[in-house]
Amino acid sequence: MSCNTCETQAIASLCDDIRTLRPLVHCITNYVTVNDCANILLAAGAAPVMADDRAEAAEIASIAQALVINIGTLNERTIESMKLAARAAAKKNIPILLDPVGAGASALRTKTALSLVEEFRFAVIRGNRSEIAVLLGGQGGTRGVDATGQATEADGETAARLAEKTGAVVAVTGAVDYISDGAKILSVSNGHPMMAQITGSGCMLSALLGAWLASGRAAARDAGRAEITGSDLHAAAGGIAAIGLAGEAAARAAGAAGTGSFRVALIDAVSRLDGRTLGEGMRLDAR
Amino acid sequence: MSCNTCETQAIASLCDDIRTLRPLVHCITNYVTVNDCANILLAAGAAPVMADDRAEAAEIASIAQALVINIGTLNERTIESMKLAARAAAKKNIPILLDPVGAGASALRTKTALSLVEEFRFAVIRGNRSEIAVLLGGQGGTRGVDATGQATEADGETAARLAEKTGAVVAVTGAVDYISDGAKILSVSNGHPMMAQITGSGCMLSALLGAWLASGRAAARDAGRAEITGSDLHAAAGGIAAIGLAGEAAARAAGAAGTGSFRVALIDAVSRLDGRTLGEGMRLDAR
Amino acid sequence: MSCNTCETQAIASLCDDIRTLRPLVHCITNYVTVNDCANILLAAGAAPVMADDRAEAAEIASIAQALVINIGTLNERTIESMKLAARAAAKKNIPILLDPVGAGASALRTKTALSLVEEFRFAVIRGNRSEIAVLLGGQGGTRGVDATGQATEADGETAARLAEKTGAVVAVTGAVDYISDGAKILSVSNGHPMMAQITGSGCMLSALLGAWLASGRAAARDAGRAEITGSDLHAAAGGIAAIGLAGEAAARAAGAAGTGSFRVALIDAVSRLDGRTLGEGMRLDAR
Secondary structure, three states, X not given: OOOOHHHHHHHHOHHHHHHHHOOEEEEEOOOOOHHHHHHHHHHHOOEEXXXXXXXXXXXXXXXXXXXXXXXOOOOHHHHHHHHHHHHHHHHOOOOEEEEOOOEOOEHHHHHHHHHHXXXXXXXXXXXXXXXXXXXXXXXXXXXXXXXXXXXOHHHHHHHHHHHHHHOOEEEEOOOOEEEEOOOOEEEEOOXXXXXXXXXXXXXXXXXXXXXXXXXXXXXXXXXXXXXXXXXXXXXXXXXXXXXXXXXXXXXXXXXOOOHHHHHHHHHHHHHHOOHHHHHHHOOEEEO | OOOOHHHHHHHHOHHHHHHXXXXXXXXXXXXXXXHHHHHHHHHHOOEEEEOOOOOOHHXXXXXXXXXXXXXXXXXXXXXXXXXXXXXXXXXXXXXXXEEOOOEXXXXXXXXXXXXXXXXXXXXXXXXOHHHHHHHOOOOOOOEOOEOOOOOOOHHHHHHHHHHHHHOOEEEEOOOOEEEEOXXXXXXXXXXXXXXXXOXXXXXXXXXXXXXXXXXXXXXXXXOOOHXXXXXXXXXXXXXXXXXXXXXXXXXXXXXXXXXXXXXXHHHHHHHHOOHHHHHHHOOEEEO | OOOOHHHXXXXXXXXXXXXXXXXXXXXXXXXXXXXXXXXXXXXXXXXEEEOOOXXXXXXXXXXXXXXXXXXXXXXXXXXXXXHHHHHHHHHOOOOEEEEOOXXXXXXXXXXXXXXXXXXXXXXXXXXXXXXXXXXXXXXXXXXXXXXXXXXXXXXXXXHHHHXXXXXXXXXXXXXOEEEEOOOOEEEEOOOOHHHHHOOOHHHHXXXXXXXXXXXXXXXXXXXXXXXXXXXXXXXXXXXXXXXXXXXXXXXXXXXXXXXXXXXXXXXXXXXXXOHHHHHHHOOEEEO
């Protein structure tokens, strides 16, 4: 079964909802790409707030519409803040996303990611193949923060298995992205290879998914569209398609100039994206 | 009374003075926009230095021409450094600016901002309406780091009241910016709405004001121009107009492309700005 | 003696080797320019990993092909991580680069840089004249992080003396860059003044040199080219010329627009650079 046009447009419309809702997305993220994460959220119409001190992490999380935890440059201090924030968000049913950056590359990352997944029920876990494999108890073979190997349908199975195990929607992103809630597996084939030539493509996607989750949850509380778009699965797929489509536009606009211009154009494209364009360009499949 | 052409040009000339003076501006700021802050200072002709460890904060502050304290991603460690740096700067009469990012959004931010204002005499306090209201003892309603509501003349009163209370020049920035030393209220109506669609507009302004303060203080030590421009009030107004005018230029140059290009063009515009252009474009009023 | 065409091309070819080898470069660096460092490494074809917690610094360093230590925003916590990482790298003979940002500007920076140089044998130490002078026991006169004065041949002598003292290849970079292993002194006269008008030119160079060192060491393990390019001295000179040539291209492409565009174009130029272009444009001299 392929997602039909109606479903696609309904999902894509969450893109416009973000600009109306302007969800506050609390990110505890790495200092490498934090500026890009803030800018991509603003470009999408959301409001970012970055706050990682243990003295305020819970308080900030509890006023947000989504919490994004990215372990890219984790440390003792921020790991504690991540847990305090996640506890506060969970208590208020605020969706939480985990980006287990570099899980498998060090014992600290693996242990931290596993313990977060153990303790909290995430709305979405998004990583590359290696990182997600590590969360499933595999080896992964992560070499720092980059994915290895080609995307295959096996990634969809990996996503489904971690989804089953954790109760989260799991996204294994790569050349083709696979998203599963354990029951269904969706794939998104938007995107461009240049996204792997800049830092932060994955982090920006995770941040952006915070806004999509907030938007999807809001839609779920409304009537009508809720049955199609009111799930974290569809919100995740929509957000993944959104940045992929923006990557395609950025490559067309600035790819020939180089990776610096591509990065600028990627944020440009997100800032100009609307639901109609996304609906037309989204390459989403279900099986 | 409206600032006359002569005054405006005198203030605007501080813009050129920065390039001659090349003031060293010590920023203890957040890791979200710190790169933008460094680049905007370099674009303006100043020299940034970012140093936040308690073991060196005082030493670095004491060799700077201005200190900028931004609590955007404050933590236990950096709060102590902010105080050590401020003490060192105060001892040497180096102007200090406070950007109380997100005051009102968490008890930690509110408490820290209030305690800084309590302990130190700032040359300038710059924030959005919510943040400044919190420093006055109000509620603010800050939702993280973004301002709410339309700019009104009431913002000028707010600025004046906090200025009276603290002895600082206070700037409430928004669609229209109000700056007061408690006696006079100036308003600046330069700027562009796209500035709110990128992260760091406020932080960059605060960093830039560090350079303007240094430049204004240097002018005050000189004869002649001192009576007009040698005040922190005028330096603050000039710096606010400068980034606003740069925002207008950036919107013309790159606004249609999107927010990523706008951000690049904003730094471009600051790097090309001179006193004559600023004097012609500055929309400064006094009442 | 001037490096002949054959030598130049051999060095320049390391530029292409980086794209084949894709070395993992572990950076413990400052939060001001860390994003630029990651992007320049990706632009060059390398893979960056930023990790600074003491619980994982050694483990990450030991899987990398180069370690870059930049003390730009050092603190108690990261200084310890730098040492743990350096110990792990040294044990596995992984080349380590030191960028002693701001040595001389505070006792903490001077003491940390000196103690790193005391304890570890660096493959490359790269800094501006002031920073390198401080490591030699001089005063330096560093004003934070910017170099002072014009480049002269005396910089070559300074580089040679620190090289002799430490066993590292030492690069004193400025308008003309001098690189020495204690025996030979090379100079590179690529580059553009706009590089000093953005933050991170030096940091990006240091990060990039991590990739060049890895590439040079790999070439040294191969036959044939090893005698010319298989030295850290030549790798350092090649990397310095590479970013200089990219700076020239960036100035032509975007210099007139301003410093924001220049910065984007600099990363663009690195992402498009190949060995042939570098070999043709490299201005390398030996004496």
